[in-house]
Amino acid sequence: MSSQDIPEENLPAEQATDEAHGAVAVKGEHDNPFADPGLPEHEHRIQDIDERAAKRSERVVAMLFTISMLATIGFIAAYLAIPVDKSIYVFPIGHISAMNFTLGLTLGVALFCIGAGAVHWARTLMSDVEVAQDRHPIEAEPETKAQVLSDFADGARESQLGRRKLIRNTMFGALALVPLSGVFLLGGLGPAPGTKLRHTAWKKGLKLVNMNTNLPLRPSDIAVGSLTFAKPEGLSEDAEDFQTVMAKAALMLVRIAPENIKDKRELAWSHEGIVAYSKICTHVGCPISLYEQQTHHVLCPCHQSTFDLSDGARVIFGPAGHALPQLHIGVNSEGYLEALSDFDEPVGPAFWERG
Known part of the structure; x- marks a missing residue:
């Protein structure tokens, strides 16, 4: 018995609908919830098409790295200048050590600005093209290793580290200064208590x-x-x-x-x-x-x-x-x-x- 011999009210909803258009559809053929949807169409950022916007992002990143450098310098100055027994009133905590408060604040700002600068750099200036790669065995083939090195070189080029010299120089400055905080801390844990x-x-x-x-x-x-x-x-x-x-x-x-x-x-x-x-x-x-x-x-x-x-x-x-x-x-x-x-x-x- 063909579908033409079955009353329309007894047909499945999908098949009955398609019968009205002269075709019979099989349930699940076109609505597989596990089908690979693929990657969405890539959308360019404003920095990708407008160099002025890219320059603004570059200045923001450089500003964050510069603030980090200034905060690290402030950390060192506070460690050397503030007496260890000096206290200040901070609402709502109360009286706390002025040195501890200042060291924590400046070091926190220095580290935060490095992180914020790196995130903003990655989100606005580095390549954001989606790349899909199938899983492969743990041990890489020579061709895969060569591809990784090639991808690394491409990533280094797309990061524009060589082109964005302002970002590069301020980043290196911030990363070079932050470790000095630890050096000064290791240099002494405060004045000797004496008696x-x-x-x-x-x-x-x-x-x-x-x-x-x-x-x-x-x-x-x-x-x-x-x-x-x-x-x-x-x-x-x-x-x-x-x-x-x-x-x-x-x-x-x-x-x-x-x-x-x-x-x-x-x-x-x-x-x-x-x-x-x-x-x-x-x-x-x-x-x-x-x-x-x-x-x-x-x-x-x-x-x-x-x-x-x-x-x-x-x-x-x-x-x-x-x-x-x-x-x-x-x-x-x-x-x-x-x-x-x-x-x-x-x-x-x-x-x-x-x-």
């Missing part, structure tokens, strides 16, 4: 001020088994160097019954069982904040170093290699707790024990 790491803000006569209330502490303010954090008198949280000072001067106070203190010097440096130790862990400098009342142990939350505050804050567990430094404290004529000296040794990681 700054060996001393803190604590000294004889400074009152111990409660970190929460900002009020001087009396012995009666510290109950047996409690943990209190303190800072040196006269140090404001609004000060530019507050974080820098507290990084070394952070203090924790614990009251232990005098008969439970095992270390004789610790007992002599305490007041009525109130002992004062650095809050900075001697492993990598994390702040200690966990206190176990029954055992008189304090725990560093970073790597679980544990110190016994009833026995000279010696290490009883964990990677810390040194006991916590103790602060010698007493009571002044007004009845407030005060420091009688600085810490007995440098706070934080035991750098001074490394030859």
Whole structure:
């Protein structure tokens, strides 16, 4: 039976439609969704047909490379000229190191401008002709290798690197200057600390001020088994160097019954069982904040170093290699707790024990 013998309403939609035009179509013959559509027709960019537009793009690329060079020079100048302890206020971050902020800003601009210049160069001036190439075995044939070298030569020619001398020279300048940033950084990691790491803000006569209330502490303010954090008198949280000072001067106070203190010097440096130790862990400098009342142990939350505050804050567990430094404290004529000296040794990681 031919299609002419089948009623039109029983034919497939595609076949019925084509029957009306005198032809029978097979479903899927002309609408294969997996057919290779081929490459679209190439559209020329404005820079390909207008040399003035190409010159504008060239100037933009050169400007970006020039900005990169200036930013690198600014990086070096900032590294040499800005004092390491200088701070500036940056909203909404707050007070930060002026040197770190400037170095990060200038280096970021230098690297960004090199990248932006290269991208703009590729998008506007380099060849954008679409090239399709069939897959081939991993090991290239001699003819393929020769073709690759030929394509490379064509790409070098089409990049117009030899023709666009302004781009070439400024690019080479930017790429040559950026590594100097690393050279200056490797030349020194900042000024030598001298004795700054060996001393803190604590000294004889400074009152111990409660970190929460900002009020001087009396012995009666510290109950047996409690943990209190303190800072040196006269140090404001609004000060530019507050974080820098507290990084070394952070203090924790614990009251232990005098008969439970095992270390004789610790007992002599305490007041009525109130002992004062650095809050900075001697492993990598994390702040200690966990206190176990029954055992008189304090725990560093970073790597679980544990110190016994009833026995000279010696290490009883964990990677810390040194006991916590103790602060010698007493009571002044007004009845407030005060420091009688600085810490007995440098706070934080035991750098001074490394030859």
